Amino acid sequence: MHADFRILVCRLLALLGAISSVQAFYIPGWSIRSYVDDEAIPLHVNKVYSDNTQLQYAYYDLPFVCPPTGQKHAGYASGQSVSLNLGEVLRGDRIMASDYDLAMGQDKECQYLCSHKTDRNGIKRAQQLIEDGYVAEWIVDNLPGATSFVTVDKTHKYYAAGFKMGYKDFSPVTGKPRYFINNHLTIVIRWKQAPGRAGDQGGKVIVGFEVYTKSIEAGHREGTGCPQDVHAENEGMELYLSHNNTHLASQYPHSSYLPPDDDLDDGSTITIPYSYAVYFREDDRVEWSKRWDLYFNNQEESTSIHWLAIINSLVICGLLTAVVVMIIAKTVVGDGRKNAKDGGLEDNKMKLKSKKPRTGNRSPREKSNGLLDQKSEVELDNDSSSDEEFVEDITGWKLLHGDVFRAPAYAGFLAPLIGSGTQLVFMATGLLILSALGVLNPSFRGGFVSVGMGLFVFAGIFSGYFSGRIYKTFNGKDWRRNTLMTALLFPGLLFSTIFILNLFVWAQASSTALPFGTLLGLVALWLLIQLPLVYCGSWYGFHHSSPYEHPTKTNSIPRQIPEQPWYMRRIYTILLAGLIPFAVIFIELLFVFRSIWQDKSGYYYVFGFLSVVSLVCIVTIIEVTIVATYIQLCAENYNWWWQSVFIGSGSAVWIFLYCVWFYWTKLHIQGFISGMLFFSYSLLACAVYGLLTGTVGFLTAYAFVRRIYGYVLIHHPEHTLHRIKANDHGSAIKAD
Missing domain, CATH: 1.20.1310 (5 helical Cullin repeat like)
Structure with missing residues (x-):
């Protein structure tokens, strides 16, 4: 038996390793796109988003960026919307073709894009987005433009999706904040020779898309719109407008009053020049199928934490499994066999205990222990008469056989x-x-x-x-x-x-x-x-x-439920039962929350680990429901229908409390609307999760109750689950 158990454990660990190994495996969802030299590559703009707010905006809706001209680039007219699936629309994507010219292998030291005029409202909007830390998302070959970083030991490079719209510093003279727009972008496209026949014909695939930002003041540019020296230290393009005194004099004659800058409408505008550079660099270290791995920050370091989450889940689930096995193997089955042997009907005979004590000589030991002679137990036929009284040996959950399947309230x-x-x-x-198989992945x-x-x-x-x-x-x-x-x-x-x-x-x-x-x-x-x-x-x-x-019939009159102990009250049962599944998933839940709320690019990738933890969580909910339902039935409370739903969904309460803790300790969300959206969507997600796990709890409790009440009738049909009672004189015994 021990050898079989060790083999089972080894197989389980091998299965977990196989499932977790698919975390970096991707089925692209699209065929590999290769480009030959000088072939045009479309660059699409999408949206801007921030970790400090839940509001996203379409890139071309911003009043301070270059608007689309409508000219065709790589087969797309700039400003043309790209077809989106339902998931892209729901996550806020607004992908459009841009005016940026990219051609495979063609480097551009500087390319002028446009000079865009914006008023004070546009400047105010840009300053607010920079203040809130917004980043822009562009797309090339289904890869989001990324900001490149290296680890502290400079051994690994990783990407953060998006690039900053600008930056903020403080004036050394006045100490007031100043805002600078990133109006010169350096685009680096990393490529590799395409596999197979396409590579033999000169095809190249894109394995990286990096964007480096810089702010360059308009006065440091040539007549072409390009900076005089891109690589030199240049003054930044500050988002600032001085007062138009002529306009103010006509608007406020004979008055020295000037409204605040936020409310000032003096007709002033600022012209922001935009330019970009493009470089193509070969990179043989990255495979096309692994090009998304760079977007997964600290992948190697987090793997150990994911394994810790799995071990934590398995330990809790294993302990709970032992409790369930003890209940089923020793309590339920054992009670059934005991009652079938000692208190059941067998060959129309019953075992009764003498009502009167036996008279006659008894040994001192018998007297001291109060023992009765075994011969005081006699077997009588159902129609025999005796002045002995039947002692019913049905206790706990077996007393509820006539009420346990009674239809619940609000059925x-x-x-x-x-x-x-x-x-x-x-x-x-x-x-x-x-997701675990790799069909659903960030490339889709x-x-x-x-x-x-x-x-x-x-x-x-x-x-x-x-x-x-x-x-x-x-x-x-x-x-x-x-x-x-x-x-x-x-x-x-x-x-x-x-x-x-x-x-x-x-x-x-x-x-x-x-x-x-x-x-x-x-x-x-x-x-x-x-x-x-x-x-x-x-x-x-x-x-x-x-x-x-149902294995038993329901009585016409409901049985009275005795007073329940404090821990059987609904609120305590829900919290105690929900804490155990929450303890199984809370480590992995932290990674999910980071992916959804902190990294709004939404690139959660370890679905192999998530699948294992989710499976263990469901098993834990099943076992918790069995234990809680059995305890409730032993307390002679047959109202288990709704209770099983609440027990199964109890972990949703703890998850919502975890959301509140995550909001106050990990997030830096600003604004009433963003906070309301966070708590509303969190509560909605917890409600959906609670309904899912509550259904699992209900189906588990239903199967468990039918099983334990049907076990005795199937395997021990002589068991006295039907109510047995003596007549008025205690002489005739009848089974209902």
Whole structure:
């Protein structure tokens, strides 16, 4: 047995290693694009974003950048929008063609782009974006433009997606802040010979896209618009406008009053010249399939932390597994066998204990111990008469056999929730499998959200099926009403919340605001595709599937529930049961939060580790639900239906508290709108997670309860689960 256990552990560790090894494996999603010398390469501009706010803006919506001219470059007219998938739209991408000219192998020391005039409002907007630390995202060959860094020991280089719009310093004279715009960009394209036949024909693939910024004052430029010396130390382009005294004199005659600079409208403008340089450099150290690895900061250092998270999860899950095995193997099964042997019906005979003590000579030892002679236990037929009293040996959870499957309160609300929860379980399982296999990866921009939305809509058929069958098990009659609740309740609440939050984002003119056409598309997916799928699944589950069978019958009169101990109160049970799954995932949760809230480029990559931790978390939730449900039944409380949902979703409470802690200690979010969006989306994500895990808890408790009450009837049909009682005189014994 010990050898088998060691083999099982070795196989488990090998499986974990195999799953985690796919963390850097990418299925591109697109064929490798190669370029020959002098072939035009399109450069697309996307958006600007910051770690200090939740608001993003389209690059060409900024009033101080060069607007698109409409000329064609690499087959695209500048300002032309690129087709986006649903995930890209939802994450705030607004990708457009630009006026930057790039051709494979052609270096440009300096290329003038434009000189753009902007007024005080534009200057104020630029200063605010620089103050908030906004960075711009450009795209070449599906790679985001990156700022290059090296580690402290200078042995590794890594990328940070995006480049800063400008920088801020303070005047050495006045001490006031000054803002400088980065108006000269150096673009470095790193390439490698293409593999296979394309490489033999001179093809090259892009393995790196770096952007280096510089601020150069307009007076240090030649007539062509290019700086006199790009590599020299030049004065920066400060975003500052002096007062237009002539305009102010006409606007405020006979007055020495001047409004503040923020409210000043004197017609002054500033001209910002923009230029860029392009360099192509060969880099044989990076494979095309590994070109995204540079965007994953400190990948090697974080791997040990991910393994620590897995070990922590396995230890907690292993201890909990031992508890569950003890409950099932020794308590449940042992009680069944004991009662079948000592208190059961066997060959129409029962074991009774004498009501009167035995008379006669007894040894001092027997008297001191109060022992009865074994002959005082007699076997009587069911129809025999005796003045002995039956002592029932059914305690704890076995007393609830006539009430444990009683339909819960608000059963018509529980069935749709469980149906929607199964929909989320299917979607999450599919996303984790595809991500761990490398199908969903950063090169598939917006793929995670798009595929998740597709899986959610398709899973409507499973949602309807489970909801309809559970509703039928609860003796429901109006299946069409249940179908509509399943199809409209959870998706409706989700859509309404997102729509209300979208109004606030619209008011800020952010690119994360969903366009009206996208909202109509989401409504069409919901009502024209998902609702019919839910209807079909519910119709089949209600009309063509039998209700779930229960091993015991339900009494007509509910049993009175005794007073429960303090730890069985709902709030304490939820918090205590939810703490254990949270302890399993909290280390990996930190990486997920960093990817979503701190690094808004969204390049989370270790889906292999995340899949393992998620699997262990689900197993932990299953085991916690079994333990908590068994304790509740032993306390003679048969209201386990809703309790199992709350126990399964208990870790969502701790995750939301973790979000609050992360906000106050790790983030530097500024502004009311950004803070509201953070907490709103965090609460929404925790609610979705809670419904998913609550469904897992419900299905687990349902299977467990049916199993333990059905075990005795299947393996020990003589077990006295049916209520047994004596007649008024204690002589006749009858089984209900």
